[in-house]
Amino acid sequence: MSTHDAAELERIASDIAARLGDQLPGAILQLLKSGVDLAGEPLQLDCSVRRIDHASPGVADQAYPLASVGLGETVSRISSPAGTPGILYGVASPVKSPNSALINRRSSNRVEEVSSGLATPTTSPRSQDLRSSKVRKANNSLRISTPNRADGRLAQRDVSLPRKKRMPDNPALQPSTLDKYIGGVWDSIFSGIKLDPTEVIAQWQAIESSGQPRLLADTEKELLVHHGSVTQGVFGRMSILARKVSQASRTCRSLEVIVQAHWVQCFDDRVAELVATLPRDQAKKQTIAEACLDFGWSEKELRNKMAIWKGYYDIKKSGGWAALVFAGAGLYRFCKYRVSFTEDTFATLQMLRHRFEVAADTLHPSKQIDGLCLQIMTKTPADPCSNQLIGWRQLLGIIGGPTERTYNDHPHDFVVCGSSGEAIPLPITYHQWDKEFSYVHLEESVIDREVWGDYDPRLVTVDPPSDTHKCQQCQELQSDDPRDNRCVCYPTLYGSVRPGSTPVQIFRTPNGKNNGLLACCSFAAGTAIAEFVGLITANLANMDVMVGQTDKAVYQIWQGRRGNFTRFVNHSCQPNSQYERFVWMGIQRIVLVSMGVEAGEEITVDYSESYWKVSLPYPEQCNEMLLILAQNLDKVCLCGHEKCRYRDRNRSILPAATAS
Template identity: 40%
Template sequence: MVDDSQKSSVRQVHSDTRFPQRKNLSKDTSAPVLEPTSTDKLISGIWRQIFSPVQLSRFSSVMEPSIDMRTGVSGEVFRAINTLCLKYYNQCQSSRALEMIVQAYWIECYEARIAVLRLENPNLSAMEVRMMGLKEACAVLNWKEKDLRNRIAIWRGYKEIKDAGGWASLIFASAGVYRFCKYRTGFGEGLSTRLRHIRSSLEVAADTLHPEWRDLLQVIGQRESRQYHGHPHEWVTLTGSPAVPLSSSYEHLQLPDGFQYRFIDECVLDTSAFGTDDPRRVPELDPDVCLVCKENQSDQIEKNQCSCFPTLFGSVPNPVPVQLFHTSSGKNNGVIARSNFDRGTAIGEFTGLITKGIEGVDVMLGGTRTRTYQIFQGQMGNFTRFINHSCRPNSQFQRFYWRGKEHIIVVSRGVTAGSEITVDYSDHYWKQLSKTCLCGEPCCRFRERR
């Protein structure tokens, strides 16, 4: 809790009684929700693949580990078969991406060939010229004309996706893209416009999470240099325009050394304030038992049984499907969700410098009345530093104890893909400020400040 006499602006952690419980499907009486469209599913699949740990590569090699199950499957043998499975999964994904690249490029070459044939045969009709080009292709492919025409319809869909969203939108399209293009179920749902709007955002995520993805284009003789380097959140995405460096979005502050920020995955302890004694640790708690589900907690994946927040603790970490974006409401930067976050699931941990005694700047207050600490995100932290306030938020700050240590996490109240992630900074935070709230909600509590 926060003492009202404290003068620094503090973001407050909500109490456990307001924890957003996951939905009980058997008792769900909420109003029906429209099913996502085919375009929604396609774009969702693209983002899901980009934020996945898949490794795309132009080159493949055959791996033949010595696996012998006749004497039983030992731990070593099981690791080998898992490695083999991962190897060929990545190879399959790469091969599928290469196939779509070539097929989309084939459409360009086919249209170019038709243009040449039309010049060489001015007396032939457009249909006759196309049939001539079709026969040329069938002679090499050894396919029937009908089969090739069916494939051309699908390949043309690949090219349309590539033309609107760039190569990244096609390369990272999920398996459903084949059916999407075969039946053209979503091309009339504003697909091209939506892909153009997120084109640079897709490239930011692809370049920073999969730096080698552009190498796949060498299969058609194209060499594209990487456009975005560094951490995924060192770039601010713009609708329909190239992303800009995070530091450039704070030039208006005219800071002496510019905007400096270091992205970290875990909190850093200020040893000058606490020495080596982490104030987040609660001696009274059993570090091996979860306070919520009472299951065993372990940093070793195979031993952990706590699944309260598996995206953050006790499992394989994956990139969080969020990006920084420039808001249109005067709030400068914000955080946009690229995938759905179901109610009650964790979005990320609030990381920064674990310290104390800071006044006059934004801090997160944690701990207890007798042992408090602050998380300061002035120079280091993660994307949670850029989550904006809303008087009607779709997520909230929450305490969670992992291995006997307090963590402050951002928990979803139901965040949909494409929406801004927001939290309530608390009444106490706003009482210390003379600013006007820009959340724009009808229930805004601080729209008009005296």
């Protein structure tokens, strides 16, 4: 069995403390619910990790104190209105972390911050035990308490010393949960941010050659000329400057975490190299000393940074580079507090790895640049004549990582499958029915000219005729120009600049429905997810079509070979979305609207009775017909809901008189 060194023991102690801090409010709540009276008793929970020294049975064990928690104080914290939601619903309360209630404020002596992860304390465990005036902080969830002293003085101080005033927790420093972290990655991938190293490189070059960033120099001149009165043109240029600087800064942040995660790998490799000639402890110490020299940091500073960077490295190892490069603002907190650093978390990230990559590769496509910039990002000289493609993966060039995209084409050309989250090309998922299957992704519906000529059957008559369009719902003016538009009924679809791509993926359903649509982020009830887009046609029989109707025409929207991702929305007898009619700029649209979709859920609608039930032309022959149709029907609902209305074939048949 391996012998833990002091650093490992301390890390184990601080990890257990963090987890304890996470679980304890729930455990106490359970006890309270089952009627145990904890508030009345001055109870104290003390925990420690003890090393059992089998070799010297007479020698006292070494104890690593984890937590010392006043239960009465915790109970009153849990029972207070501010603390309850976070604990009951398992989400961090926006006001205070539930864990903060567990911090034993008796330990008011100087607090020395020690990060978890790679940190290796320089002092021996025994010397730590003796150092009673210092309290080590594992993280903000739980502090490792001052070790109990055998003499009576500390106990007396416990009673007589005034309590240190409790500082309000800084909401910006709350631990980040796995769900929040994953949500941040999806938000960032779908947000439309551009991680473009060329702009960063151009700025570096400009600063090196002229001492001034290029963009700032150009725009500053403009703003000086127009001082006071800012014309639309100047304002526009200033907005573009601000956008480019934000983009460059976001790109730098990604470059930073790539390099830091890779540094951890190099650190481990360097230790491994030294281990050939030195004992492991010394090899590690020497590597740290080398790094301190290069960074110009103290060992403590380095260890604190290393602990966070190790978190980046772990995330990259399980979730891939996209999970790190597109991480939201919560990445630092996620790695600092390590509340969610469990096996389950890494298994989840592993499962999401391909899904992140499909979205990142397809939504952040490469653009062409000349060879010069690539030469700076990668060590390999690029051919200046060749057309180089540059995208988010080019950021990995900085550490010599793979810069080739794995997933080309449209985001919905891939179907994510099973527990490994692997992605397969869309056509393959239809080969068992149609070897030639293909799907063209459309932004807007197209009119079947053979059926409708130049006429758009979705046109809605306005009385009296008008050149402008008023929304039938809110009565406000509609315009494709966001500056003139006043209708905000479906702002993510119409009348404004579209905010990135819709956070959905096509996935292979596990229960025989073939493909379905998965929500990567949540959609609040009432949010428009997408317009139902396809071929506007008519007279199709025995096909899945959406039927639209205006005062002048009845038309069909067919998505068999072209359309958008709404084609993959399955039926559920308990759906989380529905289709709604909406008129935009005088044209009728069918919009998929959320009724409350959670991140990670399948998006479903109710296809309605007419889809599932077959009408019988001769009700009087019903029994005979029933038998034949029941054998031939292939429509059985597989939604799996306990209140499923169409899982039984025989019930799917209606006499003509009642069929819709």
